[in-house]
Amino acid sequence: MRLISRMIAALIVLLLIIVAGGAIGLSLYPPELLKVGDGYAAKIVCSNTFVAKRDPDKVLEEDVQAPGNPALKLIRVSVDRDEGVVTARFLGLFAPNYALYRGALGCTAVPDGDLQAARSAVFLNKIKAPKSDALWPDGDAVNVGQGEQGAKLANIVTNPDLAGPAMRAVVVVKDGHIVAENYGDGFSKATPLIGWSMTKTVNAAIIGRLMMAGRMSFDDQNLLPQWSADERRNIKLSDLLAMESGLVFNESYGSVSDVTRMLYLEPDTTSVAAGARQVAAPGERFSYSSGTATLLSRLWMNRLPNLSAAVSYPREALFGPLGMYSAVLEADERGTFVGSSYLYANARDWARFGQFLLQDGVWNGHRLLPEGFVGAMRTPTKASEGVYSQVQAWLAGPGGSNAQYGLPADTFWMSGHDGQTVAIVPSANLVVVRMGLTPAWADYRPQILLKRIMDVIKPASS
Template sequence: MKKRKLLLGIVLVGIITAAYFNYPKLNLISGYASKNMASSVFIADRDADDITLNDNNMPLIKLADSEVLEENKSATATVYGLMPRTAVFKEGLGTVLINKEFSKHNFDIVPNRFKVQDSLPFPYGNNGVVDTVLENVAYDKLEVAFENAFKDPEQKTRSLLVVHKNQIIGERYIRGFSKDTKILGWSMTKSILSTLYGILEYKGAIKMDYKPFSQEIRMKKPKNGITLNHLLRMQSGLEWDENYFKISDVTRMLFLDSDMTLTQLNKNVIAQPTEVWNYSSGTTNLLSGILRDQFATHQEYLDFPYKELIDKIGMNSMLLETDLSGNYILSSYGWATTRDWAKFGLLYLNKGDWNGKRIFSETWSNYVAKPTINSNGSYGAHFWLNAEGKYEDIPTDLYSVNGFQGQRIFIIPSKDLVVVRTGLEEQTDEQFNTLLKEIIASIR
């Protein structure tokens, strides 16, 4: 009897201990589930049951139950009835997670859009595609590459699009997705942020050696030497923990903070600039805050990405989400169709020229594709690289726009090629190498 009571006591203590250490995680789990549900329903116009079955069916997140309320465009998630979190969709701004500070914020100021109706086909317009057969493309070999990309359900590829010589030569979607489906780019959005700085530089409004903290009296002196270049290359030396599997800097920022531009700003300096390379979503949102400071009004800040980049190159499907304080969450939350993501890749393939209009300087594409010190040749300025042959069968001039769960825009200048892959499962370097190798083999 005593042994049974002792065993029961040990089990009870174990349960209480587990609950104590894991209860705070429920906030993040229900936060992710509700945010992802609301954004997928009200931005991408997808079915809630499909999101539950697929997008939210991942470790820990699948523990959450989500309910969508169409009347107020929101989604609420709980974990076994505990820790309810609600995300609300705001037109033009995306979805925000409600917290105790929600009532302090208003959502009256929204971005103006600058969409232009035209009769041009892809990529310079949205009136269909060019249907010309390119003589140097072996379409039968390209079809094999597409078949291999979609045949394994475990890879969970959702769309694949290949552009050669500014023309779509291959395009496919799984059931439930189409050329009109907006897809979350996750960290692909980081490259949008980088491009906005490239545009400002081209306009002469900012330089990469600008030190955003040099005039901040409240900033500790070690931060004064940090430049935009250091931040764009993730080598500022600011402390950051990018771990999505625990309560960390990045999960607190995305699912708890009202102003995501401050999260890394308030971190300590752990190294001098360039001494370490440390991938950080906090850095990107810090840069979003610095970007906001370049404009006299909040309206100008909200309009800038659409006026000078997104709508200017016809990425009309794109929506950038904001936090509760009205800052663009450029670390993670950009939505666009597969074709519009491809347009972004083509802008870089064409070195900033868009059908005769210059968006950023020709040298900017070289800048973002220049390897960053201590990144092992894998990172430039908010772009990923193949400088040291990570994809062993692919040209080393490849650079890419990468996001969670295998979202990719591959830009290969030497092959005049842009490849967009979206999905629900991260791919290995070997899998991406095989995909790109098969696509390249189809081009003579």
């Protein structure tokens, strides 16, 4: 999600046009790009205000108008807490974009401005997380920093060079227990944090739950009605999961592209990818696509009796059984979960999900994912040249292979924009969560953090 950094140049150009050319210059500039920027600001401020319980002014400054993004300082944001509405407007002058808080469903972008329709589209009751003094993951208690190893791990996760710039959370799970953790200023074990594209892996696990129930299969075809009359009817569910459908989708964040249109301009986030042309045979070409992940949300939701059942399903089938009580999977204006990007959960709950995958989809002795499903998450595809798996996970960390950093070959990754990662190392019985606001240009590599942790918990001489 490199939306912000790649919009800077264009927005600065706009500012110069405003100053130099006035209304004539503005007529030459695409207003949709302004609305993308507004939509991004409204959505980020909304979710962090109402879901993460952070101060909206601080969110605007730190998350939207971050250093290196001076043009975004021209966006003005207002928060109506009574109505749950966030309005963002470039320079406070142009047509605004909106985001709406919908309780247990978090926030949604409302690009068409129809707040009433967005309110009535979906509803999910809130639940109160039960408190428990049991050790994590069964409860909230942890026992970290024990002995020499604990002290070494504490030094690693609190080392700013290893945890990385703008770190918000690091959690280390060894043998099923949290053995080290650290949180950035203003964040805590309770703060829900956005996973961005790590959401894709969780969305895939929801499909795995439906497979377990016999409602979906890797071999499913003829997936959408609008595909039935052309070659797209031959696309299998497995092709979408592996990002090898052959559908065109522009994942660039530097303009009004497919992905920015999907997230910030379309009330129905599935419309862009569902209408995409197919330019390669299924399985022939790897093409990373957030549109594909949101289509997957629509597909699994279609397998449930109605929208109400579909909206409740992630909590009932996955988050509840795992004890991920902080998890908020957000939906678009029409009610489709944005399975590409918008899952908020605290770092300990992201660690619970990583531990779930480490345990091959088994939790408290109960198999929740089909046998072989997590194995497919760990199996590289030929079309991706071995970096992506058959099921919405990565076989390499950001910017480098496992071997390059001396990591075990069985390490696999969940990875999201701005430095979100969950590393899962089955051979070491280890999960490491790292969350932050660390843009790609910072060149942070979580593999280095993971390697240092592994040197402590599994030294080379052992």
